[in-house]
Amino acid sequence: MASSEIDFTRTLPADAGAPLIDPFGRTISYLRVSVTDRCDFRCVYCMSEDMTFLPKRDLLTLEELDRLCSVFVGQGVKKLRITGGEPLVRRNIMRFFEGMTRHLESGALEELTVTTNGSQLARHAQHLADCGVKRINVSMDTMNPDKFRHITRWGDLGKVMQGIDAAQAAGLKVKINAVALKDFNEDEIVPMIEWAHGRGMDLTLIEVMPLGEIDEDRSDQFLSLRQVRASLLDRYTLTDLPDRTGGPARYVRIEETGGRLGFITPLTHNFCESCNRVRLTCTGTLYMCLGQEDAADLREPLRASESDEPVARAIQNAIARKPKGHDFVIERARHGDKGNPAVSRHMSVTGG
Numbered sequence: 001m002a003s004s005e006i007d008f009t010r011t012l013p014a015d016a017g018a019p020l021i022d023p024f025g026r027t028i029s030y031l032r033v034s035v036t037d038r039c040d041f042r043c044v045y046c047m048s049e050d051m052t053f054l055p056k057r058d059l060l061t062l063e064e065l066d067r068l069c070s071v072f073v074g075q076g077v078k079k080l081r082i083t084g085g086e087p088l089v090r091r092n093i094m095r096f097f098e099g100m101t102r103h104l105e106s107g108a109l110e111e112l113t114v115t116t117n118g119s120q121l122a123r124h125a126q127h128l129a130d131c132g133v134k135r136i137n138v139s140m141d142t143m144n145p146d147k148f149r150h151i152t153r154w155g156d157l158g159k160v161m162q163g164i165d166a167a168q169a170a171g172l173k174v175k176i177n178a179v180a181l182k183d184f185n186e187d188e189i190v191p192m193i194e195w196a197h198g199r200g201m202d203l204t205l206i207e208v209m210p211l212g213e214i215d216e217d218r219s220d221q222f223l224s225l226r227q228v229r230a231s232l233l234d235r236y237t238l239t240d241l242p243d244r245t246g247g248p249a250r251y252v253r254i255e256e257t258g259g260r261l262g263f264i265t266p267l268t269h270n271f272c273e274s275c276n277r278v279r280l281t282c283t284g285t286l287y288m289c290l291g292q293e294d295a296a297d298l299r300e301p302l303r304a305s306e307s308d309e310p311v312a313r314a315i316q317n318a319i320a321r322k323p324k325g326h327d328f329v330i331e332r333a334r335h336g337d338k339g340n341p342a343v344s345r346h347m348s349v350t351g352g
């Protein structure tokens, strides 16, 4: 079998079933997988313009990714989010989605989903829906085409909009993610709420996090969502909702629009105590926390044996080292420390 082909006959490992529980008693049921570090955009808060991406030979093949994800599913992972870089630019990525469908069909996996910049969505939306994807997150920080080109360095907002149209036409539930950026989209938050809710989409606002070196100073970008929420109260009635998606967002209902608005505030609100996730990179490195450097190599045990046992054991050992939480320092993000981010890798390595 060619290495890029997926063995659809492979089911869960024989020793499946041992749940992943970390030292703080948190059950790990959510795996975020960055299938590529490459991207067709260069969002200014995420990457520098001149990025060096991994050589292709370092990447896990799609078959290896399939095998690794299947081991996680065998160990109790119920939710899989495919991210990147831009996941939809990875060659033949739809074959990977097709492969994961078997775990949805067996009931072992409850949710298969994707976070995308939307640039390639128009051509993949129907296929994603056919693979059992029900909802997706699309990142979009502005509705102004010129500002969009500026923030992504060269992205085409029209294509993203076509992608969102195609996703909704395919029956996918769409959530829009927008990073709240000082002096950039503060004045667009209300129009984006009206637009998203008018189309039946949730909107989630994200605070900038200090990950990876970029060309700009993050102190110029940081906008506190506490401040945003306070200013929205002048206009809207916000009702706190208990809703949880398995993600870190805290939601409110905006009574005037009837839609949901999420806030992801990793710096000002600590949601680590209920953390349920770990992150796998496209090279098979497992990060036990978005905000820490510690990681475990799963590629070596994966390649060392035909049996899934060594890698299953390596995953258990890694979970036993999962830290309590991140050490993001608000002041560092707010006042800047351009040359010294809290975590040296870019967000695109783990996919957020």
Ligand SMILES: Nc1nc2c(ncn2[C@@H]2O[C@H](COP(=O)(O)OP(=O)(O)OP(=O)(O)O)[C@@H](O)[C@H]2O)c(=O)[nH]1
Pocket: 081, 083, 115, 137, 175, 177, 206, 209, 245, 246, 247, 248, 249, 264, 266, 275, 277, 290, 291, 326, 351, 352
């Ligand atoms: N600090 C921290 N931030 C996170 C974590 N998970 C997600 N985020 C942030 O949330 C952003 C949006 O994540 P998404 O990929 O849309 O996923 P999500 O919000 O978990 O998705 P839902 O399943 O829709 O709740 C990420 O880019 C990160 O910025 C986490 O575990 N810790």
Ligand SMILES: C[S@@+](CC[C@H](N)C(=O)[O-])C[C@H]1O[C@@H](n2cnc3c(N)ncnc32)[C@H](O)[C@@H]1O
Pocket: 039, 045, 046, 083, 084, 085, 086, 087, 115, 116, 117, 137, 138, 139, 177, 178, 179, 206, 207, 208, 209, 210, 211, 347, 348, 351, 352
């Ligand atoms: C790294 S991207 C990967 C998936 C895809 N390319 C996209 O943009 O949706 C995932 C999310 O991380 C967010 N993100 C990237 N860098 C960030 C940072 N430094 N702080 C906060 N969010 C960031 C993006 O806005 C996006 O919503």
Ligand code: SF4
Pocket: 039, 040, 041, 042, 043, 046, 047, 084, 085, 086, 117, 139, 348
């Ligand atoms: S946020 Fe997503 S689209 Fe933007 S540069 Fe990072 S990986 Fe690419």
Ligand code: SF4
Pocket: 248, 271, 272, 273, 275, 276, 277, 288, 289, 290, 291, 323, 324, 325, 326
């Ligand atoms: S920062 Fe780390 S511990 Fe906290 S929610 Fe994110 S991954 Fe979990």
